[in-house]
Amino acid sequence: MLLAQTITSKAVAMVGPLSHRARPERLTWAYLRRRILFIILLRSLFIYPLTFAPLPYSDLVLGFGRSRHDWRSEMAVPFLLLLIASSLLQISASDPLFYESSDEPFEGWWIESEKDDYQVPDPDDKKPENWDERVKIPDSDAVKPDDWDEDASMEIEDEEAVKPERWVDDEPEEVNDSEATKPEDWDDEDDGEWEAPKIDNPKCEAAPGCGEWKRPTTRNSGYKGK
Numbered sequence: 001m002l003l004a005q006t007i008t009s010k011a012v013a014m015v016g017p018l019s020h021r022a023r024p025e026r027l028t029w030a031y032l033r034r035r036i037l038f039i040i041l042l043r044s045l046f047i048y049p050l051t052f053a054p055l056p057y058s059d060l061v062l063g064f065g066r067s068r069h070d071w072r073s074e075m076a077v078p079f080l081l082l083l084i085a086s087s088l089l090q091i092s093a094s095d096p097l098f099y100e101s102s103d104e105p106f107e108g109w110w111i112e113s114e115k116d117d118y119q120v121p122d123p124d125d126k127k128p129e130n131w132d133e134r135v136k137i138p139d140s141d142a143v144k145p146d147d148w149d150e151d152a153s154m155e156i157e158d159e160e161a162v163k164p165e166r167w168v169d170d171e172p173e174e175v176n177d178s179e180a181t182k183p184e185d186w187d188d189e190d191d192g193e194w195e196a197p198k199i200d201n202p203k204c205e206a207a208p209g210c211g212e213w214k215r216p217t218t219r220n221s222g223y224k225g226k
Contacts, residue, residue: 038082145224154223157215164208171210174198 176196186194204210 038078148224149222150224152220152223154220155217156220158218159215161215163213166207167213168204168207168210169212171201171203171207173201173204173210175201 175198177199178196180196182194188194201210
């Protein structure tokens, strides 16, 4: 809250009219108090030597006669370091803190948990001899249905399927590639007898299919398994 008030007050002063910013005016006690706390905080964190911020003794003695543009260049880097230091302070606090468990409300801060019944593994605990690791066991009261057929297949031929018209039965689906030639480095003794590669039968391109027609298979509604 203190940091937010300080930044807000400085931001309002920085965007004021030029004549107002350049006119010397008396520094308020709120500004002096914030500046003292700021210097003490930086010194305690060993960050003050890096900021080159002047000591506030002149502010305490005079309290007036300084322009607002004097502190703007001085406070840019210190305020940035203060933001970093405040985040580090929250993480590296020496107080005993516990991260809240999932069954406690989380308010967005590191707070000491109100629970006192945290459990830790017992190193002396041993697995009981009668411990059963099975999650499920066979139901001893279950009875096999009378219509259960363990020999039924998962898929059967579709009796409703009909052979398409213009099906070519006397032509194979694939034929030898007549344009293929035996490679020059082919050795029948080492590579075996050379055979032309297979290609799709050109006569089957206009037909729905070639070769022996077989009924497609479908899911067996009476399949139960074992």
